[in-house]
Amino acid sequence: xxxxxxxxxxxxxxxxxxxxxxxxxxxxxxxxxxxxxxxxxxxxxxxxxxxxxxxxxxxxxxxxxxxxxxxxxxxxxxxxxxxxxxxxxxxxxxxxxxxxxxxxxxxxxxxxxxxxxxxxxxxxxxxxxxxxxxxxxxxxxxxxxxxxxxxxxxxxxxxxxxxxxxxxxxxxxxxxxxxxxxxxxxxxxxxxxxxxxxxxxxxxxxxxxxxxxxxxxxxxxxxxxxxxxxxxxxxxxxxxxxxxxxxxxxxxxxxxxxxxxxxxxxxxxxxxxxxxxxxxxxxxxxxxxxxxxxxxxxxxxxxxxxxxxxxxxxxxxxxxxxxxxxxxxxxxxxxxxxxxxxxxxxxxxxxxxxxxxxxxxxxxxxxxxxxxxxxxxxxxxxxxxxxxxxxxxxxxxxxxxxxxxxxxxxxxxxxxxxxxxxxxxxxxxxxxxxxxxxxxxxxxxxxxxxxxxxxxxxxxxxxxxxxxxxxxxxxxxxxxxxxxxxxxxxxx
Amino acid sequence: xxxxxxxxxxxxxxxxxxxxxxxxxxxxxxxxxxxxxxxxxxxxxxxxxxxxxxxxxxxxxxxxxxxxxxxxxxxxxxxxxxxxxxxxxxxxxxxxxxxxxxxxxxxxxxxxxxxxxxxxxxxxxxxxxxxxxxxxxxxxxxxxxxxxxxxxxxxxxxxxxxxxxxxxxxxxxxxxxxxxxxxxxxxxxxxxxxxxxxxxxxxxxxxxxxxxxxxxxxxxxxxxxxxxxxxxxxxxxxxxxxxxxxxxxxxxxxxxxxxxxxxxxxxxxxxxxxxxxxxxxxxxxxxxxxxxxxxxxxxxxxxxxxxxxxxxxxxxxxxxxxxxxxxxxxxxxxxxxxxxxxxxxxxxxxxxxxxxxxxxxxxxxxxxxxxxxxxxxxxxxxxxxxxxxxxxxxxxxxxxxxxxxxxxxxxxxxxxxxxxxxxxxxxxxxxxxxxxxxxxxxxxxxxxxxxxxxxxxxxxxxxxxxxxxxxxxxxxxxxxxxxxxxxxxxxx
Numbered sequence: 010x011x012x013x014x015x016x017x018x019x020x021x022x023x024x025x026x027x028x029x030x031x032x033x034x035x036x037x038x039x040x041x042x043x044x045x046x047x048x049x050x051x052x053x054x055x056x057x058x059x060x061x062x063x064x065x066x067x068x069x070x071x072x073x074x075x076x077x078x079x080x081x082x083x084x085x086x087x088x089x090x091x092x093x094x095x096x097x098x099x100x101x102x103x104x105x106x107x108x109x110x111x112x113x114x115x116x117x118x119x120x121x122x123x124x125x126x127x128x129x130x131x132x133x134x135x136x137x138x139x140x141x142x143x144x145x146x147x148x149x150x151x152x153x154x155x156x157x158x159x160x161x162x163x164x165x166x167x168x169x170x171x172x173x174x175x176x177x178x179x180x181x182x183x184x185x186x187x188x189x190x191x192x193x194x195x196x197x198x199x200x201x202x203x204x205x206x207x208x209x210x211x212x213x214x215x216x217x218x219x220x221x222x223x224x225x226x227x228x229x230x231x232x233x234x235x236x237x238x239x240x241x242x243x244x245x246x247x248x249x250x251x252x253x254x255x256x257x258x259x260x261x262x263x264x265x266x267x268x269x270x271x272x273x274x275x276x277x278x279x280x281x282x283x284x285x286x287x288x289x290x291x292x293x294x295x296x297x298x299x300x301x302x303x304x305x306x307x308x309x310x311x312x313x314x315x316x317x318x319x320x321x322x323x324x325x326x327x328x329x330x331x332x333x334x335x336x337x338x339x340x341x342x343x344x345x346x347x348x349x350x351x352x353x354x355x356x357x358x359x360x361x362x363x364x365x366x367x368x369x370x371x372x373x374x375x376x377x378x379x380x381x382x383x384x385x386x387x388x389x390x391x392x393x394x395x396x397x398x399x400x401x402x403x404x405x406x407x408x409x410x411x412x413x414x415x416x417x418x419x420x421x422x423x424x425x426x427x428x429x430x431x432x433x434x435x436x437x438x439x440x441x442x443x444x445x446x447x448x449x450x451x452x453x454x455x456x457x458x459x460x461x462x463x464x465x466x467x468x469x470x471x472x473x474x475x476x477x478x479x480x481x482x483x484x485x486x487x488x489x490x491x492x493x494x495x496x497x498x499x500x501x
Numbered sequence: 502x503x504x505x506x507x508x509x510x511x512x513x514x515x516x517x518x519x520x521x522x523x524x525x526x527x528x529x530x531x532x533x534x535x536x537x538x539x540x541x542x543x544x545x546x547x548x549x550x551x552x553x554x555x556x557x558x559x560x561x562x563x564x565x566x567x568x569x570x571x572x573x574x575x576x577x578x579x580x581x582x583x584x585x586x587x588x589x590x591x592x593x594x595x596x597x598x599x600x601x602x603x604x605x606x607x608x609x610x611x612x613x614x615x616x617x618x619x620x621x622x623x624x625x626x627x628x629x630x631x632x633x634x635x636x637x638x639x640x641x642x643x644x645x646x647x648x649x650x651x652x653x654x655x656x657x658x659x660x661x662x663x664x665x666x667x668x669x670x671x672x673x674x675x676x677x678x679x680x681x682x683x684x685x686x687x688x689x690x691x692x693x694x695x696x697x698x699x700x701x702x703x704x705x706x707x708x709x710x711x712x713x714x715x716x717x718x719x720x721x722x723x724x725x726x727x728x729x730x731x732x733x734x735x736x737x738x739x740x741x742x743x744x745x746x747x748x749x750x751x752x753x754x755x756x757x758x759x760x761x762x763x764x765x766x767x768x769x770x771x772x773x774x775x776x777x778x779x780x781x782x783x784x785x786x787x788x789x790x791x792x793x794x795x796x797x798x799x800x801x802x803x804x805x806x807x808x809x810x811x812x813x814x815x816x817x818x819x820x821x822x823x824x825x826x827x828x829x830x831x832x833x834x835x836x837x838x839x840x841x842x843x844x845x846x847x848x849x850x851x852x853x854x855x856x857x858x859x860x861x862x863x864x865x866x867x868x869x870x871x872x873x874x875x876x877x878x879x880x881x882x883x884x885x886x887x888x889x890x891x892x893x894x895x896x897x898x899x900x901x902x903x904x905x906x907x908x909x910x911x912x913x914x915x916x917x918x919x920x921x922x923x924x925x926x927x928x929x930x931x932x933x934x935x936x937x938x939x940x941x942x943x944x945x946x947x948x949x950x951x952x953x954x955x956x957x958x959x960x961x962x963x964x965x966x967x968x969x970x971x972x973x974x975x976x977x978x979x980x981x982x983x984x985x986x987x988x989x990x991x992x993x
Contacts (some may be wrong), residue, residue: 120671
């Protein structure tokens with residue numbers, strides 16, 4: 010089945026909207042005409058909503074899962090084109106990410122991982138393109154450059170960040186760290202620029218902009234410190250945890266496990282292509298209205314709606330001032346993710362940066378397609394944003410600006426302009442996390458808010474989504490049990 | 502409540518059997534006179550059994566949990582003496598351990614961790630005692646010595662093990678690695694001894710013997726390679742993941758969360774101080790007989806019984822040849838864990854090794870008691886095994902042999918002579934893992950076998966116990982659902 014999401018281009022077909030994905034669910038709904046009161050409605054079927062729905066249904070609750078898109082996975086999903094999985098959003102996982110690894114282990118998928126990098130085939134170099142021109146270096150030189158540049162960038166405590174953020178999963182353990190959320194990446198670059206060579210300057214900035222897909226002035230230095238701490242305070246583990254291991258069958262082969270487990274309980278009702286417009290909360294429970302006017306009722310609701318689109322739903326009573334403000338500020342990640350299938354094997358071992366002039370700032374050889382071509386994945390950020398669905402020729406040029414390649418196919422998802430996400434993975438502007446994290450996480454009456462966007466561990470990641478879905482389901486189960494209300498009577 | 506397990510000694514009280522623990526469950530059983538057929542019986546209430554019982558009960562199954570001891574936690578439990586938690590078995594946890602961290606996150610206990618090490622108070626040195634005498638060095642020197650020695654020890658591939666074990670959670674990914682299970686640690690030491698200084702020789706051997714608590718000839722080199730890979734191939738992360746972070750309230754404050762959650766489902770029956778003697782499996786289910794002759798029936802059974810005592814239960818039909826053989830071989834960890842409360846703050850920042858002559862081979866300052874004394878934890882292995890319950894004076898001398906200390910109190914658990922464990926955490930002799938892992942993990946009819954002893958990730962650890970309990974519960978739930986049998990009718 011093809012999803013409405015994503016695009017692909019080939020010389021032959023031109024630009025086509027929608028790409029096939031095993032994450033598209035058919036039939037799109039299993040509700041039929043029945044009207045019932047659910048124990049919990051989960052809004053959003055990304056990893057967070059899927060985890061919440063699965064855990065709630067497994068614990069005996071009657072669950073309704075509503076999703077605006079035609080597919081599961083939210084900001085993490087894979088299209089499968091001619092037998093090859095292109096990752097349209099969140100891609101990489103690792104055993105350094107506890108929640109996601111627990112699930113990979115539980116679903117016995119440990120042996121379904123493969124490496125993004127393969128430096129044994131092809132050109133085997135890194136291309137650094139900056140305002141000063143372009144040159145190639147070895148991957149060993151790339152690693153040294155990145156490590157050295159990043160260590161200077163994060164070294165606010167003479168201990169590469171270990172003193173200010175000793176517990177990455179308890180980020181404010183040393184409250185001193187909060188002051189770094191006042192700094193943008195631009196501010197921090199100004200502090201360290203005298204220590205950086207021109208290559209180091211480009212290297213660190215392109216890497217951090219790959220993380221935020223924003224601009225230096227809109228990116229919180231603090232949030233990068235948090236990522237750094239999560240990655241064992243080392244560039245080696247940034248690679249290890251952030252961009253190395255992916256599913257042979259694509260992300261949707263993982264997400265579908267959650268959905269199937271929930272469905273197998275016999276307690277999951279669901280409707281896809283069903284955007285929610287209103288959520289009303291009252292003493293007895295919640296009421297949801299969809300854009301097409303259907304109304305669903307439940308005792309509790311889990312909103313797994315991303316921060317940047319939270320204000321697009323009308324809540325009654327209204328969202329707290331804190332939540333509203335956080336959602337208006339929003340996170341800053343405006344990633345446009347572009348895959349290129351390029352003729353031949355040469356680029357399999359290539360990585361490259363093109364900053365600040367490139368509209369695609371970072372790319373790497375990510376796989377070999379069944380046709381024997383190389384798959385290169387590239388990331389566009391907010392400094393000079395691509396809209397590939399409007400101008401595919403500009404996008405093709407942005408790929409060529411990274412390194413010369415013979416394009417057979419382009420596949421992309423423009424997350425910045427995605428109606429149901431308005432951005433890719435969470436990355437905070439200065440101030441947002443330290444000021445609004447508690448607000449974003451807070452419950453409002455019978456509504457629980459869950460999203461990777463406000464996870465405390467691997468915030469922004471699939472891991473954070475599962476962390477949050479886990480939390481929300483447990484909270485709802487405990488809440489219903491404590492109240493001794495009707496919802497659990499059927500189970501206990 | 503005091504458990505029957507563990508011992509403590511003070512000058513005033515002498516040697517006393519049993520120490521207080523919040524892991525002791527009262528009442529010891531909630532079964533009463535009722536006779537019913539359970540969906541699943543879980544034998545063993547360590548982290549593995551607790552996880553299995555919790556997950557099964559949460560999913561709507563009627564669970565009976567049987568435990569030989571008077572407490573939860575199995576080989577991980579804490580006693581609380583005068584407001585201070587002494588860890589009697591498994592102690593340390595980390596966010597590098599995915600299953601345990603998922604639970605710490607889920608129970609919102611991220612802020613309940615504290616550091617074992619504190620180098621800011623007291624002597625601040627490491628004491629290395631070998632056949633050549635004893636001397637002190639700085640912790641920086643200790644780290645350098647250990648790092649250098651261990652890298653030589655594991656460097657079988659010119660890449661400190663990264664090439665032979667690239668995926669620590671898929672340990673046989675490179676099948677070449679299996680040959681290292683033919684080597685004992687003694688064999689490997691013979692290969693590298695020409696590269697090691699006398700200090701390095703003592704350092705590496707004492708560290709590896711701390712991991713196995715056995716003897717070099719009985720310890721698999723392969724299994725240590727697996728630990729090394731799990732610890733990011735670095736001594737820094739051996740410390741980080743193996744001996745650094747512990748619960749402020751002790752392990753039992755964590756284990757009790759699993760038990761309470763299971764109990765709150767209303768579907769958990771349990772009986773402590775109830776050793777199982779016979780397990781019979783037949784087409785319709787399982788039948789368990791206890792030592793006192795009670796009989797319990799269920800559709801399925803999860804044995805969370807450790808490897809070294811598996812043959813102490815009579816199975817019918819008998820255990821497979823593979824399981825029997827693995828259990829007869831057994832794992833080799835014969836740890837005697839000894840805590841010392843020493844007068845004053847000086848040893849808080851002390852670490853020490855005493856090998857091969859010391860009966861306690863490794864120790865570290867692990868905390869400060871409410872009385873302002875230092876808590877030192879020490880480990881005895883199999884080369885010259887202590888039996889502190891028989892000779893406390895010898896044990897006190899073994900402590901003194903590590904470094905001079907004024908003993909206020911000694912607290913210990915002799916795991917080697919523990920009837921229900923016959924050893925501490927799993928550590929394999931050469932050959933056991935490569936030959937028997939599949940056998941140990943295999944299901945037999947309606948019986949599922951789960952234990953940290955045969956986990957595929959953090960085997961031997963609390964993390965592995967949770968991994969295995971998770972697997973067993975999921976397998977039982979799916980099995981019962983697939984069969985469409987009676988057991989799930991009550992829930993679906």
